[in-house]
Amino acid sequence: MSEQILEAGAASVGQPAVPKVGINQQSFSEKLKSYRRTPGSFLLLLLVILSAVVTLGVLFALIIYILVKGIPNIRPELFALEYTTDNVSMLPAMINTLIMTVLSLLMAVPLGIFSAIYTVEYAKRGNKLVGIVRVTAETLSGIPSIVYGLFGYLMFVLALHMNYSVLAGALTLAIMVLPTIMRTTEEALMSVPDSYREGSFGLGAGKLRTVFKIVLPPAMPGILSGVILSIGRIVGETAALIFTAGSVPTVTKGLLSSGRTLAVHMYCLLNEGLYTNQAYATAVVLLVLVLLINQASNLIARKFQGNAGEE
Amino acid sequence: MEIVFAVAACVSILAVVLICIFLFANGLPAIGKIGVSDFLLGMQWAPSSDLYGIFPMIVGSCYVTAGAILVGVPIGILCAIFLARFCPDRLYRIVKPAIELLAGIPSIVYGFFGLMVLVPIIQDLFKTNGKGILTASILLGIMILPTIISVSESAIRAVPESYYEGSLALGATHERSVFLAMLPAAKSGILAGVILGIGRAIGETMAVIMICGNQPLLPESALSGVRTMTANIVMEMGYATGLHREALIGTAVVLFVFILLINLCFSVIKRRASHE
Numbered sequence: 315m316s317e318q319i320l321e322a323g324a325a326s327v328g329q330p331a332v333p334k335v336g337i338n339q340q341s342f343s344e345k346l347k348s349y350r351r352t353p354g355s356f357l358l359l360l361l362v363i364l365s366a367v368v369t370l371g372v373l374f375a376l377i378i379y380i381l382v383k384g385i386p387n388i389r390p391e392l393f394a395l396e397y398t399t400d401n402v403s404m405l406p407a408m409i410n411t412l413i414m415t416v417l418s419l420l421m422a423v424p425l426g427i428f429s430a431i432y433t434v435e436y437a438k439r440g441n442k443l444v445g446i447v448r449v450t451a452e453t454l455s456g457i458p459s460i461v462y463g464l465f466g467y468l469m470f471v472l473a474l475h476m477n478y479s480v481l482a483g484a485l486t487l488a489i490m491v492l493p494t495i496m497r498t499t500e501e502a503l504m505s506v507p508d509s510y511r512e513g514s515f516g517l518g519a520g521k522l523r524t525v526f527k528i529v530l531p532p533a534m535p536g537i538l539s540g541v542i543l544s545i546g547r548i549v550g551e552t553a554a555l556i557f558t559a560g561s562v563p564t565v566t567k568g569l570l571s572s573g574r575t576l577a578v579h580m581y582c583l584l585n586e587g588l589y590t591n592q593a594y595a596t597a598v599v600l601l602v603l604v605l606l607i608n609q610a611s612n613l614i615a616r617k618f619q620g621n622a623g624e625e
Numbered sequence: 626m627e628i629v630f631a632v633a634a635c636v637s638i639l640a641v642v643l644i645c646i647f648l649f650a651n652g653l654p655a656i657g658k659i660g661v662s663d664f665l666l667g668m669q670w671a672p673s674s675d676l677y678g679i680f681p682m683i684v685g686s687c688y689v690t691a692g693a694i695l696v697g698v699p700i701g702i703l704c705a706i707f708l709a710r711f712c713p714d715r716l717y718r719i720v721k722p723a724i725e726l727l728a729g730i731p732s733i734v735y736g737f738f739g740l741m742v743l744v745p746i747i748q749d750l751f752k753t754n755g756k757g758i759l760t761a762s763i764l765l766g767i768m769i770l771p772t773i774i775s776v777s778e779s780a781i782r783a784v785p786e787s788y789y790e791g792s793l794a795l796g797a798t799h800e801r802s803v804f805l806a807m808l809p810a811a812k813s814g815i816l817a818g819v820i821l822g823i824g825r826a827i828g829e830t831m832a833v834i835m836i837c838g839n840q841p842l843l844p845e846s847a848l849s850g851v852r853t854m855t856a857n858i859v860m861e862m863g864y865a866t867g868l869h870r871e872a873l874i875g876t877a878v879v880l881f882v883f884i885l886l887i888n889l890c891f892s893v894i895k896r897r898a899s900h901e
Contacts, residue, residue: 348798355800362711362800365703369774370720372767373727376738383741428633436627447634449892450641456821456888457644457881458828460855464862464877468647489640496637522626550731553830553855557862577733581831584737597734604729612722 377601384598387591397563402592404599406565407579410480413566414559414575415548417484418491423541425488426495433496434503435525455493459554462490466558478572483559490554491544498540502533535614542611549603552577576600644881652878655871664875670841670857672865677872679879681843685758685851686827686880688844689837692762693769693826698819700766701773705815708774709781710789710803728771736832739764744836747848756838757848764832769822776821780814780898781807813898817891824887828880830855854880 349356394403429447437444466486476482506529514524530537555578563582566573574582580596583589656664659677667678704724712720743764748755784807792802808815838850839860852860854876862873 352798352801355798358800358804359711362703362707365700366707366712366720368700369704369727369770370723372770373723375742376730376735379738379742380734425633425636428630429637432627432630432634436630443631443634447637450637452892453641453885453888454637456824456884456891458824458830458855458884460828460830460858461644461648461877461881461884464858464874465644465647467862468651468874469643473647492637492640546729550729550733552731552733553859556859577731580733580737584733584740584835593737597737600731600734604731605726608722608726608729612725 380594380597380601384594384601387595388598389595392592392595402563402583402589404576404579404592404596406563407574407576407596408599409565410559410573411549411575411577413480413573414484414487414555415545417480417569418487418548419541419544421484421488422491422495422544426492426540427499427537429492429496430499430503431525434500435521435529451493451496454489455497457490459490459551462486463554463557466554471558476570478558478560478562479570480559480566480573481569483555483575486554486558487548487551490551491547494544494547495537495540498543499533499537502536502540503529505536506532535617539611539615542607542614546604546607546611549575549607550577550600551575552581556581576603648874648878648881651871652874652876655868656875656878658868659872659875664872665879668843672861672869672872675868677868677875679854679857679872679876681841682852682854682857682876683879684843685837686853686855686883688758688851689761689765689833689853690823690826692758692847693765694819694823696763696766697769697773697822697826701770701818701822702777702815704770705774705777705781705818706803706808708778710799710807724771724774727767728775732768732829732832735764735768736835739832739836751848753848754838754850756836757850758837758844759847761833761837761851761853762847764836765826765829768829768832769825772825773818773822776818777811777815780811780818783814784810813894817894817898820887820891820894824884824891827853827883827887828855830859834859 349359391401392403393405394401395405397403397406433444433447463486466482470476470482470485471478474482510528510532511524514528519527555575559575559578560572561574561578561582562572563574563579576596577600580593580600583593583596655677659667664677664679665683666680667676668680669676669678670681708717708720708724739760743760744755746755747753747757747760751759788806788810789802792806793799797805833853834856837853837856839852839856840850841852841857842849844851857876858873858880861869865873
């Protein structure tokens with residue numbers, strides 16, 4: 315397909331009547347002709363293109379459906395500061411989501427970064443601890459969110475007597491996003507060239523100063539895109555929060571009281587069955603948030619690659 | 626300072642240990658009380674009459690996951706092939722973020738979409754209530770697509786270019802070279818992606834609960850409703866007490882063991898893929 319684009323470029327440069335085609339290129343009609351001799355290959359080509367179209371089609375269908383059905387349902391009373399059963403306002407849930415995200419990240423980000431610093435910068439080759447940490451991180455990233463939810467319920471809500479609270483939810487989510495932050499930070503640290511470290515040591519800096527002043531700054535965009543990925547997971551999480559943070563629909567009164575996030579809010583609306591229109595509006599807000607988060611992550615990742623290209 | 630970093634690294638180990646301890650300590654006694662075979666193979670789930678058999682739920686989870694694999698794997702692998710070998714650069718810059726977006730959409734939104742779009746379609750087509758294995762399979766198949774696509778794509782990209790060139794030089798077409806020379810070489814990596822997809826599908830909760838019907842019975846056909854292990858936990862945990870609650874935690878233990886086994890398979894196959 316890229317050849318066709320090249321051809322188009324070549325044709326516009328050459329005489330318009332006879333399209334010029336390079337010695338190792340085929341024109342589109344020649345391609346079609348050669349496919350006639352190999353119908354099996356043509357079928358495979360069609361299947362491949364079809365599956366890509368289906369995948370993208372599903373995504374766009376979902377986005378367009380939610381936007382078309384949801385945007386007319388977005389009304390000012392949905393953003394009232396106080397939740398009542400009349401207005402089913404989602405603003406308190408949005409504030410709770412923000413609190414939940416900040417709290418979880420406050421716990422998970424330092425832990426994840428420090429852990430990655432240990433495995434990449436400090437641990438010697440063949441260190442047994444590093445192997446175990448990698449295996450457990452992989453295990454953690456495979457555990458479904460409902461199991462996290464139940465664990466959070468058993469440990470934080472019951473054993474540590476936090477009741478249904480934002481803190482219990484944030485602790486659960488912090489464990490859940492920890493492997494993501496660890497992995498992206500590890501990758502970012504490993505992509506920093508060794509010459510940086512050697513230069514720093516050569517100038518007499520210690521290990522700690524090298525890590526914080528020399529290695530971390532160029533790794534920052536990579537770490538940041540991991541953090542943003544985690545924000546996406548926290549915003550969209552439902553199953554891990556129902557039994558840890560609870561589903562009180564007002565703004566949380568403190569770290570130890572319950573409050574529902576936006577995704578839990580949507581689940582509760584659907585569960586009650588009376589608020590389909592409001593659920594559409596909530597879905598739009600969630601979808602737009604996820605779109606923005608993804609865009610930000612891509613932007614930072616691209617900047618990261620740009621930086622790496624200059625070096 | 627090294628100690629601080631080492632301690633931070635140990636947190637993930639601690640987390641896994643704590644999760645195991647809390648789940649097993651709360652779930653295993655209940656399984657023992659109910660009886661291992663009565664719990665795992667019991668056909669009746671009726672907490673009001675103290676019957677806790679989760680066999681229908683295990684079967685439900687397996688059927689739904691198998692359906693998701695049937696829907697998601699062919700499309701996912703073909704789409705990965707498209708991204709790795711067929712997609713022009715300009716299109717790739719649009720398609721790749723779109724696939725990442727597919728992974729980022731919250732499962733509750735998928736569930737809502739399934740409830741509002743897929744369920745009515747199945748209702749019209751088959752004249753049932755629309756909630757069942759088929760609906761859940763299609764939606765889960767869509768949800769595991771990004772996992773399968775991204776793992777398979779990097780597996781295909783890791784195949785040396787010489788395989789493709791050698792096949793072309795022998796007169797094979799582009800498609801033949803990709804499918805018959807490159808794909809077999811990437812099969813371990815693709816299998817790892819499929820296993821990761823199985824893990825996602827079996828653990829999915831919020832989307833499934835809305836569209837699979839949730840009857841705790843053995844399904845009769847692909848259209849009948851089922852309840853998965855994850856749905857069982859979410860639906861009843863809110864009001865369960867006593868042995869009923871412990872039985873739900875026992876359900877989570879069974880699910881957790883499934884996930885651990887799947888993870889084990891994944892890491893074994895991934896190691897094999899990286900050795901090849």
